[in-house]
Amino acid sequence: MSESKDFLRTIVEEDLQAGKYNEIVTRFPPEPNGFPHIGHAKSIVINFGIARDYKGHCNLRMDDTNPTTEDTRYVEALKDAVEWLGFQWEGNVRYTSDYFPELYEYAKQLIRMGKAYVDSLTEEEIREYRGTVTEPGRRSVYAQRSVEENLDLLERMKNGEFKDGEHVLRAKIDMGAANMKMRDPLLYRIRHAHHYRTGDAWNIYPMYDYGHCISDYLEGVTHSICTLEFENNRDIYDWVLDTLGLKNPRPYQYEFARLGINYTVMSKRKLLELVNEGYVNGWDDPRMPTIAGLRRRGYTPESILSFCHQIGIAKANSMVDVAQLEFCIRDDLNTKVPRVMCVLDPLKVTIENYEGSEELDASYYPEDVPKEGSRKLPFSREIYIERDDFSENPPAGFYRLTPKQPVRLKHAYIITCKEVIKDDLGNIMEIIATYHPDSKSGSDTSGIKVKSAIQWVEAATAKTVEVRLYDRLYSCEVPEGVEDLNPDSLKIIKNALVEPTLITEKPDVRFQFERHGYFYADPIDYTDEAPVFNKIVGLKDSWNKKVKEGDVVAKPEHKATEKKIQIDGEVAPMNEVEQTRFNKYTNELKLNSEVSNTLARDEKLSSFYEAAVAVNHNPITIANIVANEVARELKEKKIDELKFTPEQIAELVKMIDDEIISNKIAKQVFEEMVQSGENPSKIVEAQGLVQISDPAVIMPIIDDVMAKNPDNVEKYKAGNTKLFGFFVGQVLKATGGKANPQIVNVLVTQKLQ
Template sequence: MAADAPRSNFIRHIIDADLASGKHQQVHTRFPPEPNGFLHIGHAKSIVLNFGIAEDYQGTCNLRFDDTNPLKEKVDFVNSIQEDVRWLGYDWEGKPKYSSDYFDRLHGYAVELIEKGLAYADFSTQEKMREMRGTLKEPGVNSPYRDTSVAENLQIFADMTAGKYKDGEVCLRAKIDMASPFMVLRDPVIYRVRFVHHHQTGDKWCVYPMYDFTHCISDAIEGITHSLCTLEFQDNRRLYDWVLDNISIDCHPQQIEFSRLNLQYTVMSKRKLHLLVEEGKVSGWDDPRMPTIAGMRRRGYTPSSVREFCHRIGVTKMDNQVEMSMLEACIRDELNHQAPRAMAVIDPIKIVIENYPDGESETIAAPNHPNDESMGVRELPFSREIYIEAEDFREEANKKYKRLVLGKEVRLRNAYVIKAERCDKDAEGNVTTVYCTYDADTLGKDPADGRKVKGVIHWVAAATALPAEFRLYDRLFQVPNPGAEEDFFSTLNPQSLVVRHGYAEPSLQHIQVEQAYQFERIGYFCADSKDSSATALVFNQTVGLRDVWSEGDAN
């Protein structure tokens, strides 16, 4: 289980008051995802809130799948959701629950509403019902089927259930108030005909309840005390209460709304995430650029960093756009302290140290973390030929450039001071090899004659370097709020994934999936969980060493 310090918010104040007054003896929450896609960071906020509250108050949190629309649901999504919840550090008692567990009882409550004259069968087309519904400024118009007798409505609903009507031919509507200022109360549909195989109930049903009818009753059946949902369901609370007030059920949970998570430079709509996957704009739901929990996990985010982010943004009733840098800061702060160091070169050029004995090599001890001796040391092979980053060498440069320049010195991390003497270039004029000399008396120290070497660069020995692919990730979109764009595809960032081929130090040969490393002077990386192996290393960049977006250095 996750063990994070409780953070106060308005929901906890409500719960404290309910417990103090004796309204409830124990807190019972639920997390009710629809299995029609992978969970994203917005769902993580709800998971942390619902499971965290239950944990802190020694209560219970149910995992319940809202599986009322089998047309869009898959068992794969069910499995991924369970995996994500557990990965975040939470669990539930017994087996997961499903709204479909209650289909028989839900059907009975629909019959009860018909018997009370509070529900009726409607043969109007969807287009006609939209017209009759009215607008925010004008009341709706009663359906011509609204006054059908109870007996006839009962028979039609029975025939619907028996499969005697086609998809979309008829639906069951609650009879509330077509003049209500709240659109959700204008005789909403509560059941529809749908001939589709259900992943839990098979072909037992051809009528399925709507979310707003199902959700409140499922909460009540399970004895939920506080039903926490995002602000877009604020008006739906009136329907939530109406349904429970008009059926014979003892429990009446309290629905409480909080602001949803809107993260900049990405989209949080499942429909739009589906489009990204279906149109091949990303490699799948777990693409490391996606805001899905699976994508973030593959990229190298940790459960504790995601929980910390959810705590930092807090729980309020105010909608706002959260900066991506807040999320990145959580993982960067954690990995700075916990990630061991290693060296990798992602855009290599070769260095030949001409005065280093040909055919000889040595091992150099390097700390796995500069501030944590308990992490120990590793051995780095060193020999005549090494690789450095192409950007770490220039033929000429001003005094601000602290790396390798022809005729000048630089220190190799944990190793020697070298001096660039000359270089080779290819036909296009690109530097391919730099020839250097080294000072044999400078291993881990400045030269004995007192000259200071300010620049330090990383390297890997050519003879033992591991070929590797490095995937460098950036914002998926070029604008802060792509969801507001009519054509959100047009705002995709063409540089959201840049692939480089370079080399890693040999200590990374058998790196474990999800094990984070700081590649010195580059950023934090982890081995890709799908594509990386001991013979074909693939590293995903989790986050850079610093926040270049906030510093104004982004393209």
Template structure:
């Protein structure tokens, strides 16, 4: 082990040295409700890495306690991420649902000990009784039920006699506790929902804080490693294990700082919004920070592991620059991949004094890369170069081809421009040039001095390929919502031209396209008939330089969110609003915080609510879109009634959430009524299968290879077909309807 151990490894070593544990046993316990992202990669590296370093083992356990959001395809994505990163879990994959009978028995034991009771308050009453960070809570009158009555009610909950929300099981701890997690927390809730593993055999499900610590104990976990947001949960973790008086050894929880990265969102809710709303093409879209996205884009497992090692393990949250991750993939690929030539924006050059064709020997690797390999580059009379590698009126410092300046063709000859051919609109369509036979690379006796070399391909021999250029998904370093999406995050070049070896000889699946960046043969869409390459990363970080001239409105200083366990600096009126928005209207803390602290925004929100009762839907529009316009515009072109009507159109399924963005932008520009905009532009959401099925059938018919891959087990392609369908309808199709219809169509084939 290194002398510079992180604090978690220091703890593990001390625990082994003192005999607290005989073996280090960790676990990676994700909830299977989405695809794992780069933050999960850090957790995977920590949990599996520590177990490996101390000759222990790590379990892979699915925290499948919420049947309404979980799915087997998410389980497969999590398994794939761990395997791809090079780790192996101990034994079979474990599931919290494996322990449902045992967890139920533990709950019964707590009831018998008088440490848990069945509460019949409704959700709003439970929130109201809970108190605030400055006020003690009140214990429910139902806490006085006898042990016998609690056992009876809990058994009947288990038997399915009650509807959702009728009762909950709570721990009896302390309604005056400063840590609000300890104010008689919920242990079980009723949820009549089909579970993807246990089916309908359970209708009550354990809460995370109850299931997690006991699952750790059942598995013999020693070090329960989690991120800092669970720091307040540690007291409850310990309480459950101590209250049950379990036989030692028992696990202990340790927290580390989660990964935060600029230009990136890692909230599962926001990622799901992007996928379901059709803003990206599935969970493996190369613009997403999911492991599947990085993998499809062409990132290597080694680059992700190096990144996680570089950022280290800390006790305080901080923001990591995404450029550091990009550096890691460049650094990894630099010594691995062959260098080839591909022209993305072709300009034809006819070499008037060259006849016939020849093959030029060219190495795949520069002299400083310790690898061998070469190919034959065909050279002929007609070639393509990049359009921006020629300038008729060059700026100062331009070293490529001009009417007065020759340039070297990489691996080949020096070229001199003789004539510029233009079309009737004055656009350059061809360059007529001459080459210097004595200037061949490696045997140049021409004496001609050039200042640069450019890449090229032989027009007759080049292979047509599709190239997908990816930029950052968000245009701001601290994205908050859909309004921060970068509209230029994907640029598809359907007809680029690559040297033939790339496609015919396939020396690798990753390449450095000379002077362009690193590229990867798309593992799903690539075919011999239509090669497709994804841009992994540029040769250098051009983002900051590119972004500098773009003026942007500075964001207001982030306001402190009301967090359990600490006192937020709100005045009495703001605090009252915050409590109402979270406890009564069900808003999340971030949105509630934004509205509660801004009097004008709050007033607008309240006015809209009087028109249409959609607390969450209206709040999202007001806190994100209306807030932006209030900061930027001198006068609003819409009012609260318009926003309420827009929310109503979404809630009633008239338009999709993605289309609502278009409608709002039109409201801002013209002041038109949202319903009138939808009708005039034909933006009504398409939910009728009769309209959607023909589109799906057409897409399936045009993609037989992807259908075959799906049938062979590549279920990730479901996202491809859904994305293509949404794209074909201009985002108007109902995403949930499309998802079901696509799945049905593929399964029926």
């Protein structure tokens, strides 16, 4: 077995030794109401891994009992995730909806046994009657209905004679049970909604606790493995199977700790909000913790499997550092991918004493990677280097090119700066350099000592590419909502330059761009004519600043100031005024600690913030704008030099609240406010930036996108559901970000059905 012995495998082995089961059968039973995420990957690895290790099998079953939230595209995404991770389910995909007839018959059996009844209390009354942890509940008066009346009502519920919520079917167990889950739990509820598989055949749908255990039994599952939040539900699981007297062998439920990762949310509700509100570009946005997102970013199945194996299987919940996931992809790619050169911020270098051109031999892999492969690098007098690889006034410890310090061009020659050419504003436009002919890499006889080698590309043959620099989606360790989003989670560079072999020879789809990190050719947007590369992960963990639990995390200062609040893991203490502000912002206004810290420590920011909140009491949204956009402006200006006011920021936020503009458009409006000082409402009116929410306006744009991308439409309908985000993105792009993302999602879904 590949995994070490964990408590679940110990249980399985004991059951096999005792002869409890002839074959181990597990199942992965997700709800098809969203795309699977990294937490689902852990469950997939556990369930399929245990079945594999003990020569059993694992079923893939969609727990499709809520027709209001489920969709076939989620089913396809779940199937795709299992296969991409390298697993195969037994037989066909199974569905809880396959068992609706059997579940209904078992429900009638419970009624005949006097163990279930139709209750007509309202949802609020059911909650009230349940009692508390210290007080027993009260049983509904409707529990006295006869068997005949209950069977009649259940049949009429199924036939659609009653409204949603008018009746429910409940188990009759114990209203005084210490485990409140056992206080007559719901078995069925009325839902007048079209089911994506059964259509309108059913008007009642089983609850998870009822449908799940019987589905396990019907499939011959032996070990029903779920996450720890279902621990109290185990009593219902056992009660249903025991009360029905289902013969052995029967399944038993076991719980493990669910996966929690810092700087990440895995709540489906919160992920759905990110997608529907346009904070990300679909379920497969490379910043998302979804399998589709990780896959599009460039993560490999091997790295995800390695991560799941490393974190192990525990009985107690804990938080895993996202750096461990990032380590796994670095570790996997380190021995696999070619090393190539890319310049993100090009600075031209003219080597005045070089004539002609040549091709230099360059290996794709360093000596410690046991792989072969090389390419020819074009070289001539005009090249580009990274702008930050040159410093006219270098700080201590700067080992790259300076007016007095030569440097090696990787795989090429040593060059020396001769002249710095600037524009009228003093910006460096070009470096005039000389090269040392006897310093060629691999045959250097120059005797010149240099301390580093820098990347470069030849000007004439370099390929222009778009590079998407992805970072963590959230800026704080334990994010709560969209107010904690990292505003710098995506930076797009349109005119990066790469050496030509990436495009012409295509030695791989993943690369290490030297000094920058690991990158992946975007599987949807990449073309040879317009190449796009996604940053998978940096070469090292740049977030690894440990602070003690309870410490305030200081917001990084602007690089230009070279000022640091945090030193050796300690945070400079606040004075009394700052601490009072911080307490107010976190306790009264509910800001997260990082934003509160930023505002509390800065008198100018806190004054500006409080003036804006006094006009529009939306403290969280205003705080994020002030702590990021306004703070950026105040790095370079005094507060009386700003062209916009707190009142205008309050007005801008109100326009977001009223859905007049989207968050994306709000950023555009803010940039105009910075330049002109004009009121946001006038900017929106003058530039026609009002959010488009009228389906009649949006639908023709969707039609146009579909007409221009017939191949992608066909691919989507053939099962490539990750293209959904592509269509939404194209519509938003066509409207300049003005279309309401929620309405776009709904209309695109309808169009693709």
